[in-house]
Amino acid sequence: PVLDYVEQTKASQAFMEEAESVMPGGVTANIKHFAPHPIAMKHGKGARITDMDDNEYLDYLLSYGALMTGHGHPHIKKAMIEQMEDHGTWLFGAPHELEVKMGKKLQELYPSMEKLRYTNSGTEATLLALRVAAAYTGKHKVAKFEGHYHGGYDQMLVSVSPNVKEAGSVKKPNAVLESKGMHSSHERNTVVLPFNDLESAEKILRWHKDEIGAMMIEPLQSGYIPAEQQFLDGLASLAEELGILLIFDEVKTCFRLGLGGAQERYGIKPDLTALGKVVGGGFPVGIVGGREDVMEVTSPNQGADVFDSSQNKNAKASDVLFHSGTYNGHPMIMAAGLATIEVLEEEIEEVFQKTEHLKRELERVFAEAGIPMKAVGEGSIFSVVLTEKETIRNYRDLQETNLSMRKEIDMKLLQEGIYTKPLNRYSLSTEHTWEDIQTTIQAYERVLLKR
Numbered sequence: 001p002v003l004d005y006v007e008q009t010k011a012s013q014a015f016m017e018e019a020e021s022v023m024p025g026g027v028t029a030n031i032k033h034f035a036p037h038p039i040a041m042k043h044g045k046g047a048r049i050t051d052m053d054d055n056e057y058l059d060y061l062l063s064y065g066a067l068m069t070g071h072g073h074p075h076i077k078k079a080m081i082e083q084m085e086d087h088g089t090w091l092f093g094a095p096h097e098l099e100v101k102m103g104k105k106l107q108e109l110y111p112s113m114e115k116l117r118y119t120n121s122g123t124e125a126t127l128l129a130l131r132v133a134a135a136y137t138g139k140h141k142v143a144k145f146e147g148h149y150h151g152g153y154d155q156m157l158v159s160v161s162p163n164v165k166e167a168g169s170v171k172k173p174n175a176v177l178e179s180k181g182m183h184s185s186h187e188r189n190t191v192v193l194p195f196n197d198l199e200s201a202e203k204i205l206r207w208h209k210d211e212i213g214a215m216m217i218e219p220l221q222s223g224y225i226p227a228e229q230q231f232l233d234g235l236a237s238l239a240e241e242l243g244i245l246l247i248f249d250e251v252k253t254c255f256r257l258g259l260g261g262a263q264e265r266y267g268i269k270p271d272l273t274a275l276g277k278v279v280g281g282g283f284p285v286g287i288v289g290g291r292e293d294v295m296e297v298t299s300p301n302q303g304a305d306v307f308d309s310s311q312n313k314n315a316k317a318s319d320v321l322f323h324s325g326t327y328n329g330h331p332m333i334m335a336a337g338l339a340t341i342e343v344l345e346e347e348i349e350e351v352f353q354k355t356e357h358l359k360r361e362l363e364r365v366f367a368e369a370g371i372p373m374k375a376v377g378e379g380s381i382f383s384v385v386l387t388e389k390e391t392i393r394n395y396r397d398l399q400e401t402n403l404s405m406r407k408e409i410d411m412k413l414l415q416e417g418i419y420t421k422p423l424n425r426y427s428l429s430t431e432h433t434w435e436d437i438q439t440t441i442q443a444y445e446r447v448l449l450k451r
């Protein structure tokens with residue numbers, strides 16, 4: 001398939017050569033690269049994107065899930081234009097109406113988020129959540145789960161996709177640093193737990209309980225491998241018992257799993273939550289919220305102002321939790337996000353129905369082709385997992401699946417106009433029609449049954 005792929009994407013290939021003269025590897029994020037070269041895009045509308053060779057694709061990557069209302073949605077465009085025209089500017093650098101309007105909407109949808117703060121990305125949201133937790137508990141180690149991603153910064157870039165040889169024991173995984181340039185202290189300050197194994201996670205947590213202030217988890221690993229209910233319930237009560245704050249990273253799952261995210265579905269109230277992606281309507285955003293007593297540590301009323309010690313001469317800068325950001329709560333993004341929520345309130349159920357139908361139909365096509373496959377996921381996200389296992393429960397299970405065949409199929413699907421980055425998840429949008437779903441199933445049939 002690679003030769004045909006190269007033939008079909010010659011303009012992308014030429015563009016990537018030019019891009020390499022500007023950016024190392026020609027990309028702005030390593031994840032956007034794949035061999036032999038990624039596809040460079042130039043246009044998007046609804047569920048479709050067009051590449052530099054004028055090939056059109058049904059987009060199931062949707063910018064890593066962020067675009068749940070597809071490309072260029074008119075309602076979102078209108079909300080942003082109105083925001084600009086009605087207020088003259090696009091940025092105040094001061095408190096403004098939409099921060100509060102969005103906040104009230106989120107408090108309604110996510111009752112655990114009693115108070116919240118805005119950031120500019122999911123990465124910044126999880127980072128702030130960790131600082132809040134450390135400030136509140138006075139404990140600086142963090143616990144995370146093997147295979148879970150929370151952003152590319154040092155403390156959390158541990159054991160996200162470790163080489164199986166480095167990963168160590170299944171029940172007590174090693175802390176594996178995943179980038180050059182990271183300090184070895186993160187091997188000790190970040191404690192890695194096995195996902196969906198309560199007994200082993202509990203042992204590790206109890207061992208480090210006096211040092212761990214926060215436990216962060218993706219309730220659905222990578223947005224699609226669900227935590228088992230008992231496992232999450234167990235973690236929540238352990239966290240409470242051990243004085244560890246439970247942080248749900250719902251950057252991916254918020255809105256994609258339901259308007260109230262994974263916490264609504266599981267009936268669990270985490271101490272802190274990080275949101276991102278869909279809630280920015282396709283623009284950079286992150287939100288951290290949680291228990292009022294915990295979030296209050298971010299309040300400037302708590303002590304000194306870092307930039308103005310004249311207010312309280314006895315207060316030290318370190319008495320206050322520092323949180324800042326030029327673009328936090330950006331009015332244009334709040335407008336886009338609120339408009340996105342309005343669309344989803346009307347249409348989310350149908351997105352789920354389409355996703356469920358696509359999952360079942362793809363499982364049928366793979367079964368007809370004699371390839372063991374499970375469509376693993378919930379709500380509007382799933383992944384095509386080539387496995388004979390009954391269930392996929394964690395990172396180790398995933399490593400034992402047929403990743404090379406999946407990649408080969410994905411490369412062929414690209415030539416059939418079905419876009420996701422090879423090996424990535426499928427995310428659906430309100431703009432994928434039933435007809436698009438049918439087109440997708442037929443493309444799979446051509447790839448798998450007419451070989």
Ligand code: PMP
Pocket residue numbers: 064121122123124126149150151152218249250251252276277285
């Ligand atoms: N947490 C999770 C669960 C994510 O999926 C991501 C992004 N893939 C992040 C955090 C980081 O978000 P961002 O890319 O907006 O910084």
